[in-house]
Amino acid sequence: MIQVSGAVKAYGDVRVVDGVDLALAPGGITSIIGPNGAGKSTLLSCVARLLDLDGGTVTVDGLDVHRTASDVLARRLSMLRQDNHLTARLTVRDLVAFGRYPWSKGRPTPDDDRLVAEALAFLELEPFAGRYLDELSGGQRQRAFVAMVLCQGTDYVLLDEPLNNLDLRHAVAMMRLLRRAADELGRTVVVVLHDVNVAAAYSDHVVAMRDGVVVHQGAPSTLMRTEVLAEIYDLELAVHHLDGRPVAVPAL
């Protein structure tokens, strides 16, 4: 259970996250959507203790993320960020193996090696395992980072816009993969997304943010309504049902 209570994060006078209360039950995929600057990524970074809060608390399974030892949390919660700056040249296998650090502290056991191999297989990265990351395409690189995050073996997996820089085919593949991570591996996936239609198609629960506050949350079907979307995006969106799935289309 991820519990956010009265979370506030401010830069100067601007409150990017302005009193968010949120309870995310374990299991399934939760999408966080909203316009640019709504505070989605900031909220996610606060949950992953990458940013300090200016007010409120975040707990994961009852542990206050800003007070609990970092290495304890690293076994419960992992996060994929948008930009990943690497100082060294790493192979895909090296990168994925880092996901085991919270457990192995850099001394991998045969168990760790097996889990790395499984993560590589899960993301179909075996053909590239020995390649350096800078020799890969954007989509393969992104998959390698997701493999590391999954390899960390945490119950909670946060992903900040994992579809950035992915073409349609890879974006769909990524969402299916997250679906499998939730369904087959039993992970709790929280993902920041830009595309409402993708969020509606693949999530179990949607949280919509605007101006640093949560304006709507619930099942995708409760989100995909013209008046709800208008409140979130300040935009007229027609919702059609195609093959039984709701699709939001902006007016031209």
Add this chain to the structure above:
Amino acid sequence: MPAPAAGASASTAPADRRPARVLAVLGLVAALCVVGFLTVDARGAWDFVLPFRGVKVVALLLVAYAIAVSTVLFQTVTENRILTPSIMGFDALYVALQTGLVFAVGSARLAAVDPHLRFAVEVLLMVGLAGLLFRWLFTGARRSLHLLLLAGIVIGVLLRSVSSFLQRLIDPNEFAVLQDALFASFNAVDTELLGLAALLVAGASVVAWRERRAYDVLLLGHPTATVLGVDHARTVTRVLVVVAVLVSVSTALVGPVTFFGLLVAHLAYQLVGSHQHRHVLPAAALLAAITLIGGQAVLEHVLGLDTALSVVVELLGGLVLLTLLLREGRR
């Protein structure tokens, strides 16, 4: 033999064995350099030559090790491969500290103090000041490389100006004493403090070596390292302390050296073919020893030159820095 097993060992083995092979070759070359330095062109009795040169070799080894390790660790925690402690003004800080101490206390009273105690106090002050000056730069928000580079240049120039200003103010006799401490170089190594210096280096090394696996994780960047459970602020603070101690040692023994660390660190990154600090740190230290002792042996005992090594090393290191900056700019 089943085919898959053969394929797996073929794909992983070269990468696993390469660092060990590189380290073995470097160790051999370094040992040859030490032997060469001790024996080449030796005129006179061995029981004079060997201790005389031996002390110098030990000092150069310490310096090589201190500069190489401090540079690699510093580059790891600052998440870049361009800045080095000396570019950021660490050794300028140490020189300013020595000067300030002579200015404030006076050389007569300082001369009465045991040099070991004085060195220990200087190192302690250095650790504290470096912590104050650099910790805020490298913890917290990630800053742009160019801002850091600029900050380093400003800090370095400021500290050097303060030093030279104080040197002008003090009594000429006092300055003569100070000059004695500041004029150390590769040719005129200050060997008096060798024992204490070795002790400090050993202590710093133990601290650093125990955390080598956490340093590997820092290569993924501050946020990812935090997600993986590395306490970033604490690790950076500890590395800054280690770097301050190592820079104090090398500066006390041979004076400020600007680009040497950059040169050997990059040679190590290129040669060793592994990102792990358990490979990179020894490789950088061995390369530094080879460059320093081998170069000094050739220049001093073969070519008979006196001052050239620091010039050659600084020229090469400076070229490496320019290349790196140009490459970064083109991206």
